[in-house]
Amino acid sequence: MGKNDLELLEIYMDMVEKQDEIIYRMTALLKSYVREIHNLRTINGFFEVDSNQEMDEKILEECMDQYEEMKE
Numbered sequence: 001m002g003k004n005d006l007e008l009l010e011i012y013m014d015m016v017e018k019q020d021e022i023i024y025r026m027t028a029l030l031k032s033y034v035r036e037i038h039n040l041r042t043i044n045g046f047f048e049v050d051s052n053q054e055m056d057e058k059i060l061e062e063c064m065d066q067y068e069e070m071k072e
Helices: 003-042 051-071
Strands: none
């Protein structure tokens, strides 16, 4: 393998790692949304705010931005 091949492999591995993190964060957010919808259905007008949700949204957005940068 040449130097370019190793660099491409490293970029690919970084992208796969970022994809895994994006999937993990999206799953966490979806689970949070499911809990919120369940709460809204069972208790009319009640909305539970999850402090971790905002943090997960920010981390997910950052990961997606980093992933997009890697693709360029």
